[in-house]
Amino acid sequence: MIQSLPKYRSLSRLLSPPVLTLLLAISALCALLIGAYSLPVQQVGLVLGERLLGLEAGLPQTLTYLVWDIRLPRILLSVFVGGGLAIAGAAVQGLFRNPLADPALIGVTSGAMVFAVAGILFSASVLGVIGSWLGYATVTVMAFTGSLLTTFLVYWLASSKGYTSVVTMLLAGVAITALGGALTGLMTYFSDEDELRDITFWTLGSLGGANWQMLALLVPLVLLPAFILWRQSSQLDLLLLGEREAAYTGVNTQRTKWIVIGCAALIVGACVAVSGVIAFVALVVPHLVRLIQGPRHRSLLLGSALLGGLLMVWADTAARTLIAPAELPIGILTALLGAPFFIWLLLKTKRSL
């Protein structure tokens, strides 16, 4: 069968980075208006004007609080978590040379979660700093350690001589996730009621706790590694040919591998620390971008970051409005949507497994 690629070209222009950025900005503004209480656009505009430009609008404090302290940080958090997870997913898929390598599916998120939960318990019961800046930092460092260790472990288990066995990779993910579940369960079992509530919140995945402190911690921990990953685009392209061919072409494969593992783990760790387990974003988004723009990482990583942020804004808006005034954990929502997609992808790649 002869198949040409140009049919994607028009779609690729349609979803170019500037267009995606514009869509993302519009979506973020829309998401500010939508919620348990829908707000008129003028009022939101006034709040933003008051806060950003220093205008005196004399708005009610509850309105300012709702827009500026509740919704805006939450929307920005969803942009960075979605974008971060997607870019990490795209890079890890490039490293593993496989579209199924989602950090959540190969156990990395689970590893981050175990360490994050341990971090929550530690900072709550020993340091007594939960909910503060130091508390977030402790959990983030722990989550990063967990994701780094598991990424390395899975890569070590699944690859030999620069080629990755998909079956081993996914099975290693199953094993690590099972172990992670058991360890989390154990810690849940021994925790008191307050800690239990915290832990449950992490494991389901939610952006509900968003605040500016969290953002201040997350943004640099996503942007910096994302930028470093993006600078490795050409090296990641060549790794698609296998480690050996990449090395023949002049790529320092060891260095690239460590940069990718380190940066992806940092992003996943930071995201897990603020939002818990949000699965399938890192799987679905890079796959869509790859279909539209091809597998070259320069456009893939950028497109994934933007589309990931875009999808997450809408997913979170849905999570907080579908059963308003109650809230659906976003991790459950993405899993409901993402799991069928994963099965479809599995069927599609069945022959090559």
Add this chain to the structure above:
Amino acid sequence: MIEANHIGVRKSGRWILRKAGVQVRAGELVALIGANGAGKSTLLKAVAGEVTPDEGAVSINSKILADWPAAGLAKVRAVLSQSVQLPFSMPVIDLVEMGRYPYQGQEPGGRTREIARLCLKQVGLSGYDDRDIRTLSGGEQQRAQLARVLAQVHRESESGERFLLLDEPTASQDIAQKQQLLSLLRKLADEAGLGILTILHDLNLAMQYADRVVLLRGGHLLKSGPPETVLTPEGIAQGFGLKARVVRTPGEALPHILTCPTAVDLFQNEETAIP
């Protein structure tokens, strides 16, 4: 010039290559032949720098491999392994452009694309730019990969010797494509001055196109020299344990090799002329 002398490679305590060697000059096409397990791939990997020899050393342009910086080495020699598979769909032109990685930031993107197109043309894949690499036939994929390594050593102005190392490039080609591929390699050696070291299974192709043939057996260098002196009935018998006739056809400069069923001892192991 590539020089690999007295190369020894040990794998789990056993020598899989011992006192093997090969020299490739610029503009020369050298065929590496031998039975399966003779050490051809290992020797090629040692020359490529993937395997570090336990004995002896490889040098390119009088510089030991270990002293070459990765990017510099990639500019003077390109390697094509036997089957390179891409995990994702990709336009052919993008694949070929990836070969220009060592020149990144040193040439404008438009020039990279022109070089990629030129290399695609050389391997007979003009107009395949936007085709999805994974929908090409095995032979076409192999030639697209060849275009990628050609792009890697493509030079515009600077001189300096460059080399191609190929592991059985004719593997998935049909009989006509095999000839085309080898004449392309011949042309690259003659006109672009590339030094080419290639593993070949087809002895007749080696006979027709190579300047020199290196015959390995059991990890040792058995014979090396111009094809007619290596690919003799004795050489083939020693190297492959196979009876063969080397026949000259009137009107053709080079002899042909006919392999014979070993059970039937019909022919003498010597060069005979068909009347």
